[in-house]
Amino acid sequence: MHSKLFFLLAGIGGLLGWVPASAQLAGPGAIKANNCAACHQIHHKRVGPPFQQIANRYAGVPDGASYLANSIRTGSRGKWGSVPMPAQSQVSEDQARTIAEWILTLSDKNVGATKHVDKGALK
Numbered sequence: 161m162h163s164k165l166f167f168l169l170a171g172i173g174g175l176l177g178w179v180p181a182s183a184q185l186a187g188p189g190a191i192k193a194n195n196c197a198a199c200h201q202i203h204h205k206r207v208g209p210p211f212q213q214i215a216n217r218y219a220g221v222p223d224g225a226s227y228l229a230n231s232i233r234t235g236s237r238g239k240w241g242s243v244p245m246p247a248q249s250q251v252s253e254d255q256a257r258t259i260a261e262w263i264l265t266l267s268d269k270n271v272g273a274t275k276h277v278d279k280g281a282l283k
């Protein structure tokens with residue numbers, strides 16, 4: 161009896177643990193909280209490049225997440241056009257990393273992960 165219950169709970173825990181929810185849910189939240197959405201959308205160019213395009217460029221790059229986390233905190237210029245991105249130094253290193261990992265999930269090579277995000281634009 162008890163062992164069955166144990167396996168059931170362990171199974172549920174395993175499922176919850178397996179879903180990379182932290183990266184996917186924390187990403188959009190942090191992006192709104194840090195005002196990134198003033199300049200970035202997922203699919204459409206605003207002041208800055210769309211996050212999906214950024215993902216496509218860096219998804220295959222070794223250590224792309226570290227690179228992007230650094231770009232977020234120190235800003236970027238000349239990579240996408242003539243408008244520079246000011247340093248977002250209010251973002252902590254951990255948060256920048258979480259956001260960077262989430263951005264990379266938006267790559268076309270990872271379409272399944274973006275489905276739920278497509279519906280809720282970052283307004």
Ligand code: HEC
Binds near residue numbers: 239244251263
């Ligand atoms: C004032 C407008 C503005 C804000 C606010 C802003 N960005 Fe940007 N972002 C840009 C622009 C413009 C670029 C393109 C810069 C370039 O050409 O190198 C960019 C580029 C980027 C890149 C790609 C950098 C690279 O190395 O290719 C990432 C990732 C990014 N932004 C994430 C964020 C995140 C996350 C936030 C919020 C914490 C944010 N941005 C806030 C305007 C902005």
